[in-house]
Amino acid sequence: MSSSHVLVLNCGSSSLKFAIIDIESGAEVLCGLAECLAEQHPLIKYKYDGAKQTITLNEGDAHQIAIARLVELVKHLGLDEQLIAVGHRVVHGGEHFTHSVLIDDNVLQAIKQTSTLAPLHNPANLLGIEAAKTAFSTLPQVAVFDTAFHQTMKPQAFLYALPYSLYKNHGIRRYGFHGTSHYYVSTQAHQILGLDKNNSRIVSAHLGNGCSVTAIKNGQSVDTSMGLTPLEGLMMGTRSGDIDPGIFAFLVNQLKYSPTQVDLLLNKQSGLLGISELSNDCRTIEEAATNGHEQAKLALDIFCYRLAKQIAAFAVPLAGLDALIFTGGIGENSDVIRSNVVSQLEFLGLQLDNNKNLAARFGQQGVITSSNSPCAIVIPTNEEWVIATDSAAIAKEQ
Structure with a gap:
């Protein structure tokens, strides 16, 4: 053997x-x-x-x-x-x-x-x-x-509007995360959908307890929602995602939070958990929303609205959209969230096929939009496979 x-x-x-x-x-x-x-x-x-x-x-x-x-x-x-x-x-x-x-x-x-x-x-x-x-x-x-895939972003995408010296001297910039996952599913999308890697416009949404969206043009990351840390961007399981930075000062100066308490609040007590006051688990929140829990409904509405808004924004650096990928635990299994998000993106031409959407759950790959629509597809991620194949290739060079 x-x-x-x-x-x-x-x-x-x-x-x-x-x-x-x-x-x-x-x-x-x-x-x-x-x-x-x-x-x-x-x-x-x-x-x-x-x-x-x-x-x-x-x-x-x-x-x-x-x-x-x-x-x-x-x-x-x-x-x-x-x-x-x-x-x-x-x-x-x-x-x-x-x-x-x-x-x-x-x-x-x-x-x-x-x-x-x-x-x-x-x-x-x-x-x-x-x-x-x-x-x-x-x-x-x-x-x-995790950050390597996003190193193709240009300065206009990765720099913050802060004094340039903070980037030059301390490396404060957007780095992005989930790169291994975004790379894997976008590569799969090219193969499955027959897209030309040198002429393609893909948005990849990795949705789990941590969530990020990446704009991928011609096989390369050109923008992503996470930043210096995995806290920036979308609403997540326990992370707030984007907020007014002035909230930090308000919490510290007015409510007498310590910096450690603010960090705990934004990373561990916010997001789906913070709004629903129930759980960070999307399945629990969806069940509660179905049973009439108002804060669970609100948590899902905020999550889907912010996700749809970020996907639509990434049509700008891509100058259009050939495919939208859903992956990660939520992206692969929640037909409810996918339906909500795609319905908000109909102005981009996306048309959900309800039967296909229901079928693409529990590890099942599949296109979830109609045949005359830009493609939205569910692709289960496999970060371990990328790590394994990269490691094997490097080991064989030694």
Whole structure:
């Protein structure tokens, strides 16, 4: 049997998502999640050969312990001899990285430097990298950046109207995120719809607990809704998205919030959760709205209105629209939100096909508009596949 497996690691502040992917077949050989790390009741949940299993960790066990247990599991299952690389999702690459790279000391230093732009994400990503380097010392380690796909944006799209010195001296600009997802689904859209990559206008909407929209012209990102951090842009599960920056000063000066409290409010207590006062889970909110819960209805209305407005705005840099992609947990499963958004975009020529929209749920790919309409399509994202294929290609060059 030839070696063709890549271990993909996505290390968060208190979790570790992992998968072993067979590059030749595209199959997920092993997948799972270590959660509640460094907290009470940490555990690893994984799926192998169709069966779901759980490994209990000791209270307070951290990423290094979780990866060590993952290594034990991989060896126990006999999968270690098939590994050719370890691929790491890194949230923020700043302006250092425009593509995936082999991790060396210079790359590690650049990721550390960029941690000031992503203090909640990059340090956790570095924990995963360091632990994996120790556990898989003979394997190439590859970094795949959420921000890399958006490095094709021009200054008119990525600069804020702030003193230029803040960009020049501190790197304050729009970077964008979910780039791996936007890249994957737009590539799929070109293939599925037969679009010419050198002459195409696509808007990709990645909708989950975090949400972003990207304008993709001729295969390249030309604008995106997230900014310096993943807080900017759309209304999300718990994030506010765009607000008047003056609210920060009002909260601090008038309501005596601390900066930490403001950060918590905007990132963890706002969005769908903040408006509905029920949940950040779209399924829960849709069910409540159906049952007459007024704040749940309002949360969905705001979410859909802001999403439709952002999609329409991105018709400007694209000078038109060939395809609109819905992806991510909400984008792939919520026919309610897709219907609401497409109905607000009828002036762009979009016409929803209700039966197709209902059919495109639960992992099902499909066009959801009528045949005489610009295309709106649901494409399940697969960021792990992009990380795995990039890592395999770089490993084979070594």
